[in-house]
Amino acid sequence: MLDVNRNGGGERVLKIFLVAGEHSGDALGAKLIAALKKLRPGTIEFGGVGGEEMAREGFHSLFPIEDVAVMGPLSILPKLPRILRRVYQTVDAAIAFAPDAVVIVDSPEFTHPIAKRIRTRAPEIPIIDYVSPSVWAWRPGRAKRMRAYVDHVLALLPFEPDAHVRLGGPACTYVGHPLIEKLDDIQNADGLALARRLGLDATKPVILVLPGSRTSEVERLIDVFGDAVARVSANVPVEVVIPAVRHVRDRILAETANWSPRPHVVDAGTPDKYAAMRLARSALAASGTVTLELALAQTPSVVAYKVDKLIARLRFLLKVPSVVLANLVLGKNVYPEYLQEACTADALANALLPLLSDTSERRAQLLVLAETPQKLRLQSSSPSAAAAETVLSAIANHAAGKSRRAGPT
Known part of the structure; x- marks a missing residue:
């Protein structure tokens, strides 16, 4: 059978679905795309939602990021019907894309409902959250609930991994704040x-x-x-x-x-x-x-x-x-x-x-x-490189775990 995830030369194509919900997430997503392409010499196919900076990296967004880039409950309410349509559109696109991983970037009001629905419909897809919600500041119960639909968190602040351990959240790695760059x-x-x-x-x-x-x-x-x-x-x-x-x-x-x-x-x-x-x-x-x-x-x-x-x-x-x-x-x-x-x-x-x-x-x-x-400093790589390394490691670990569960053929 033809492996649809391999290119013409037999090399496996890595597929990553990215979802950014506002312009700060777009900036992080763009740097992550660049770092992933640099770290992995093979072909990577990207899909999802992003803005102008991700577009400069060759990313094609499902719709303009401005459709969902709103902050706070009072700002969200007037645009809720459109945002909900975009949530379901994004979930459908992610399932159809059949990625090796989904990376949601910040904007939890938009990205977390998407992650929950992807997990329900395709539980085999690993989901990575780039930028931890402020569970250490308020609504700490969110950390434990995130474990149901997030496999790994990429933290921008050095105290966040300990916070997720304390609160029973998902696995969390400090990848560095982009300001260090x-x-x-x-x-x-x-x-x-x-x-x-x-x-x-x-x-x-x-x-x-x-x-x-x-x-x-x-x-x-x-x-x-x-x-x-x-x-x-x-x-x-x-x-x-x-x-x-x-x-x-x-x-x-x-x-x-x-x-x-x-x-x-x-x-x-x-x-x-x-x-x-x-x-x-x-x-x-x-x-x-x-x-x-x-x-x-x-x-x-x-x-x-x-x-x-x-x-x-x-x-x-x-x-x-x-x-x-x-x-x-x-x-x-x-x-x-x-x-x-x-x-x-x-x-x-x-x-x-x-x-x-x-x-x-x-x-x-x-x-x-x-x-x-x-x-804030990392011991070795830049924040974007550390984030890319963690994403690739999470994908590899998930694939290895799936292989072990499948057993010998």
């Missing part, structure tokens, strides 16, 4: 060149303001951030720089037009972002992955966040001492955080002011931030 770019960014180009006053310390990458984040934080900066500048004359992602840049420009001092808005998608981090005396940031970037850049910071009232009522479910990723990775609450009603202009300004001069608060942050690269 940007460490040289971050630490070698030329802040002084940016200052000259922007015409900044060298006698004034620079405050970096990072109000978030989503429209909802910017809407909730931009005014209070502006008021905090105004209070700081009333005590210490400062320059302000805001790296803005493309889709919220116009909103930020409009909302900060009357700020005093007037901020310099740069493109967050260019090296200017890291140059600004290296230049800044301190930063005021929305909670998120950017706090890890700030920690790698050794930028003393204050972190804040606000969510809608419905989500805020669920804070009692949080099981962590901090919501700031940098704090969790470092194991210390190095960055002060101000959430919901604690996120006031006075509180933020009072936390920022000591970071602008040589104070004990500033020295304490810098001492702990120096540990960040070592906390």
